[in-house]
Amino acid sequence: MITIVRTVEDPETLPQDRQGVVESTKNLSTTLAAISDPRTPPELRRELTSIVKQVTSALETVNGPQGTTEERSMFILVVKRTTSTLDLIRNPRTLQDLRGHMIAIVKDTTYAAERSQNGTQAGSAEKQFSNSLLADSSSQDIMHDKGTPPREQEKLAQITRQVSALLRKISDPGTSQDERSKLTKELDDKTSRMKDQQEQSASTQKRPEESLGKAAAFCTSAIFESASESALVRALDKLLPAQWETEGVKDFWKAEENSDDTLDVLAQLRNDEHTHGPFEIIPLITELAELVPHDKLFGSLGASALSCEQTAAYLDEDGVTVGTWLTKAGE
Numbered sequence: 001m002i003t004i005v006r007t008v009e010d011p012e013t014l015p016q017d018r019q020g021v022v023e024s025t026k027n028l029s030t031t032l033a034a035i036s037d038p039r040t041p042p043e044l045r046r047e048l049t050s051i052v053k054q055v056t057s058a059l060e061t062v063n064g065p066q067g068t069t070e071e072r073s074m075f076i077l078v079v080k081r082t083t084s085t086l087d088l089i090r091n092p093r094t095l096q097d098l099r100g101h102m103i104a105i106v107k108d109t110t111y112a113a114e115r116s117q118n119g120t121q122a123g124s125a126e127k128q129f130s131n132s133l134l135a136d137s138s139s140q141d142i143m144h145d146k147g148t149p150p151r152e153q154e155k156l157a158q159i160t161r162q163v164s165a166l167l168r169k170i171s172d173p174g175t176s177q178d179e180r181s182k183l184t185k186e187l188d189d190k191t192s193r194m195k196d197q198q199e200q201s202a203s204t205q206k207r208p209e210e211s212l213g214k215a216a217a218f219c220t221s222a223i224f225e226s227a228s229e230s231a232l233v234r235a236l237d238k239l240l241p242a243q244w245e246t247e248g249v250k251d252f253w254k255a256e257e258n259s260d261d262t263l264d265v266l267a268q269l270r271n272d273e274h275t276h277g278p279f280e281i282i283p284l285i286t287e288l289a290e291l292v293p294h295d296k297l298f299g300s301l302g303a304s305a306l307s308c309e310q311t312a313a314y315l316d317e318d319g320v321t322v323g324t325w326l327t328k329a330g331e
Contacts, residue, residue: 011272015253020076027083034090047103058114070228075113081137082109085144101157108164115171132191136163141302147205156201159194198298213257215310216281220255222304223288235291241277289323
């Protein structure tokens with residue numbers, strides 16, 4: 001794991017990728033401590049050991065030179081979200097059925113993330129697979145969120161397990177092309193059902209009301225993490241500070257609360273300079289809402305989608321319409 005972390009120390013590495021790898025390895029290290037704890041049941045210890053080996057292998061693969069930079073970032077995000085659920089799996093208070101679902105989901109998801117680097121698909125099928133893989137990880141984020149009620153965790157786990165099993169089968173090199181085509185159609189249907197359940201499960205949370213600035217910062221950071229950099233650069237092109245326009249943006253990293261009018265946006269420029277600057281909330285959020293409409297919100301952002309809806313509700317009170325974020329199913 002130390003070797004994996006060292007691979008992202010290069011200054012050219014995107015901040016999001018570096019943070020994702022570091023957080024993933026921390027989650028794995030904590031799990032290793034649970035494996036060594038004599039109080040951990042033997043069967044759970046075996047499952048955790050198997051998961052750590054598999055996730056480490058997947059992280060080594062997705063952190064390698066294969067694929068584009070944007071694909072790499074997406075897979076690192078999937079692994080980060082997956083490893084964050086390990087504390088739910090090893091928690092002795094987690095219901096046995098939920099733990100069983102989570103173990104299967106983690107194994108299937110990491111298998112699919114690693115195998116997908118072998119290029120078993122192409123074109124629209126590959127894009128659909130990636131979207132479903134990201135949505136699968138969003139389910140894990142919602143299940144892991146402490147605000148999600150146990151009953152909703154269980155319902156979301158059931159449909160997500162079906163999706164992760166399909167992802168595993170589709171990415172298996174032994175699956176024939178004909179079978180893969182049939183499974184891909186099923187995956188589309190199951191992913192749609194999973195996204196509906198994600199919204200339902202997340203929306204049952206009782207969360208403290210955030211200020212506009214705080215909600216907007218959480219929402220923006222989540223979109224920076226999950227959206228492709230090329231799409232973000234196109235969407236925010238007209239909002240860039242003058243210096244950023246000259247150098248060009250390589251990576252929008254995250255946003256921090258500044259006030260209820262502006263956010264402080266952190267970014268890495270194409271010359272690898274790390275910088276930050278103020279962005280007005282209204283134009284920033286309205287552009288991001290066009291980039292990630294309601295029907296992609298929970299599947300892309302997980303529990304952070306609730307902060308986007310909260311931001312939209314605040315702005316709606318001021319007469320500002322934020323895309324389709326407050327419209328059921330984006331209709």
